[in-house]
Amino acid sequence: MSQWNHTAHAALVLLSMGEASGYELKQRADATLRFFFNSPAMSQLYAELDRLCDAGLVTDRLEARSESGERETRVFRLTASGVRRLKEWAGDEPLPATVFKSHLALRLLVGHLADADHMREHVATERARVERDLADLMSVHDVLDPTHDQLGWAWIVAEWGSRYYRDMLAQLDALRGNLDELVANRSSAPR
Amino acid sequence: MSQWNHTAHAALVLLSMGEASGYELKQRADATLRFFFNSPAMSQLYAELDRLCDAGLVTDRLEARSESGERETRVFRLTASGVRRLKEWAGDEPLPATVFKSHLALRLLVGHLADADHMREHVATERARVERDLADLMSVHDVLDPTHDQLGWAWIVAEWGSRYYRDMLAQLDALRGNLDELVANRSSAPR
DNA sequence: TGTAGCATGTAAGCCGTTACATGATTGA
DNA sequence: TCAATCATGTAACGGCTTACATGCTACA
Numbered sequence: 001m002s003q004w005n006h007t008a009h010a011a012l013v014l015l016s017m018g019e020a021s022g023y024e025l026k027q028r029a030d031a032t033l034r035f036f037f038n039s040p041a042m043s044q045l046y047a048e049l050d051r052l053c054d055a056g057l058v059t060d061r062l063e064a065r066s067e068s069g070e071r072e073t074r075v076f077r078l079t080a081s082g083v084r085r086l087k088e089w090a091g092d093e094p095l096p097a098t099v100f101k102s103h104l105a106l107r108l109l110v111g112h113l114a115d116a117d118h119m120r121e122h123v124a125t126e127r128a129r130v131e132r133d134l135a136d137l138m139s140v141h142d143v144l145d146p147t148h149d150q151l152g153w154a155w156i157v158a159e160w161g162s163r164y165y166r167d168m169l170a171q172l173d174a175l176r177g178n179l180d181e182l183v184a185n186r187s188s189a190p191r
Numbered sequence: 192m193s194q195w196n197h198t199a200h201a202a203l204v205l206l207s208m209g210e211a212s213g214y215e216l217k218q219r220a221d222a223t224l225r226f227f228f229n230s231p232a233m234s235q236l237y238a239e240l241d242r243l244c245d246a247g248l249v250t251d252r253l254e255a256r257s258e259s260g261e262r263e264t265r266v267f268r269l270t271a272s273g274v275r276r277l278k279e280w281a282g283d284e285p286l287p288a289t290v291f292k293s294h295l296a297l298r299l300l301v302g303h304l305a306d307a308d309h310m311r312e313h314v315a316t317e318r319a320r321v322e323r324d325l326a327d328l329m330s331v332h333d334v335l336d337p338t339h340d341q342l343g344w345a346w347i348v349a350e351w352g353s354r355y356y357r358d359m360l361a362q363l364d365a366l367r368g369n370l371d372e373l374v375a376n377r378s379s380a381p382r
Numbered sequence: 383t384g385t386a387g388c389a390t391g392t393a394a395g396c397c398g399t400t401a402c403a404t405g406a407t408t409g410a
Numbered sequence: 411t412c413a414a415t416c417a418t419g420t421a422a423c424g425g426c427t428t429a430c431a432t433g434c435t436a437c438a
Contacts, residue, residue, distance in 0.1 A: 234398085
């Protein structure tokens with residue numbers, strides 16, 4: 001029934017931060033959405049922007065990129081009806097379930113079939129990723145102003161996100177400890 | 192290149208806990224995988240099981256469900272080559288990135304466009320879901336034996352998962368606090 | 383002069399979900 | 411006897427990614 005998918009809503013959210021080209025929107029997504037949602041592929045973004053234009057929630061305007069004016073940039077902007085739709089969605093539409101998909105967990109389930117060192121490596125890989133993401137997110141967080149009208153909400157999300165990643169690091173460290181313990185007990189009392 | 196998708200690997204993991212019908216496998220997934228991975232649709236499961244059979248990683252055997260033997264059940268079991276594949280995958284294949292997709296976060300980003308009470312409701316909805324998932328996961332966790340050869344690894348995952356959900360609850364409570372603060376500051380110093 | 387970044391798309395294809403279809407078995 | 415559960419699939423479709431295709435612009 002609801003004509004709009006997640007990516008379309010994500011695009012509207014990104015556009016609520018100001019007009020932008022598809023390319024810029026993708027960069028915004030990479031800088032923000034990717035930490036707690038998803039950064040859609042460019043092709044998908046363009047497709048959804050087209051649909052949003054057709055439906056009148058968004059308008060596009062061509063802007064010259066140089067005096068010669070050969071190639072142009074399509075700049076997208078929310079329309080009044082787009083803002084209305086965004087408001088309705090934000091407040092009223094039922095919240096879909098959070099998706100958490102940990103490939104590390106799936107591997108660990110069959111840890112007994114593989115070398116313990118391999119499992120430790122997987123945990124280390126995951127930990128390094130989380131650490132990198134946390135650092136990236138913090139650099140976004142730090143430029144956000146909690147008292148700003150719109151960015152205050154972005155700050156709340158960044159605050160939550162940074163805690164999420166910090167907690168994840170602690171979880172992985174505890175996991176590592178449990179893994180070591182499991183292996184130690186196995187080898188001391190084999191079979 | 193790698194011929195097998197996530198669902199196929201998930202099926203192999205589930206089968207490593209013992210032979211089962213497609214229906215039983217789905218129940219296993221609902222009871223375990225859903226907390227930190229995904230519980231695939233039945234139709235997808237059957238499709239992947241067919242593919243795994245074709246490739247010889249899994250065999251199926253027909254078992255009568257009653258004396259009359261009208262309808263039969265397909266019982267799937269890992270083959271030696273299936274176990275080999277599972278081992279290789281568990282230890283050697285690169286770990287895909289964790290997926291975390293929070294629709295709540297996406298809503299919060301445009302919190303300034305909606306009523307604050309609506310946002311609080313979304314947080315409450317999410318919190319209730321996490322609480323329920325945590326309770327469900329704990330009931331699985333409690334029957335797991337950390338000293339068991341195979342189930343020890345499942346215990347580790349459940350232990351991690353339960354901490355993940357507990358941390359999430361604390362995060363949502365902190366988020367709620369930040370939200371209240373934001374709203375309070377807005378109304379005391381409007382515009 | 384050339385390469386990295388800006389910019390916009392099309393095409394193909396997989397993955398996974400929902401909806402649909404069917405029927406046996408078990409227990410209230 | 412009726413509903414819930416067990417059990418196995420097919421069909422249609424949407425969503426998203428990857429790969430491909432193209433060309434401008436700025437800068438080193």
